[in-house]
């Protein structure tokens with residue numbers, strides 16, 4: 001008898017991603033022999049799972065532990081202790097224990113200090129990714145798996161819609177991201193229910209993060225009130241449809257980015273300044289991408305640069321007179337000087 005359908009589904013999702021990781025880490029010359037005197041074969045690539053102890057990442061850890069050795073990969077795990085609740089260190093130790101029981105090695109807990117920048121959710125996320133990056137470097141990991149599910153993706157799309165974001169935000173989380181494509185999200189097509197079921201049938205203990213149920217957090221309200229209300233009004237297929245919107249938006253956003261990349265050289269003069277008349281002639285979506293890139297190049301932090309900022313800069317080109325100075329995050333200013341648009345540190 002094969003595994004339970006939920007377990008089969010999560011394993012298949014992980015196997016696909018591990019195949020991709022293996023392909024990306026093939027030796028450049030498979031016929032090359034090791035240097036004389038060196039009998040050592042390079043160690044198998046290591047794949048880490050980022051595990052909170054919640055159902056999604058525990059399911060992911062179990063599938064990684066099952067599939068990695070079958071493909072000749074090593075599998076390890078990292079859990080981050082945000083230190084936000086009393087006893088969080090004990091919980092982290094417990095997650096380490098569970099991951100070791102699954103056969104993962106190396107496994108570690110890493111404690112972080114969460115700042116305040118951008119609100120509690122963003123601060124915890126920034127600290128977590130910094131810790132995961134450091135762990136990946138320390139262990140020389142080929143990849144780090146994250147347990148974001150299709151439901152998480154749907155929530156991300158909805159949050160983007162509610163903020164009035166552009167199509168890049170609506171494309172949600174990428175299957176591959178981070179330095180050198182380090183982060184992989186095998187569960188973006190797997191729903192949360194399946195991950196939970198897979199934990200249940202494998203008797204994996206899971207920890208429910210109290211923040212996930214805390215109505216003080218936007219994402220938590222969306223998860224527990226917003227999405228159920230939408231499903232009630234529009235039917236059960238909403239989550240799947242939103243995840244599809246994410247994929248379609250990603251393809252569109254990638255195409256527009258490529259277009260903007262090509263158009264950018266043509267709208268700069270010999271001194272590298274942006275020419276307003278040429279920018280004006282471009283489709284707004286392409287123009288706004290060029291403006292965004294220019295602002296980031298001048299030092300505006302990408303994460304704080306919102307659609308409304310770029311729209312303001314855009315009005316310098318399309319507005320009646322295009323006067324004034326626009327202040328952007330990171331002390332960047334945008335200003336028209338004759339027929340040129342100057343975006344620089346203020």
Ligand SMILES: Nc1ncnc2c1ncn2[C@@H]1O[C@H](COP(=O)(O)OP(=O)(O)OP(=O)(O)O)[C@@H](O)[C@H]1O
Nearest residue numbers: 050051052054055056057078079080145146147148
């Ligand atoms: N404390 C943590 N330590 C390590 N990885 C984490 C931690 N918190 C989150 N992650 C990683 O980020 C993913 C998304 O986390 P998030 O809290 O947004 O979603 P979730 O649906 O609650 O996931 P989970 O059920 O795994 O906790 C997790 O699946 C996991 O891979």
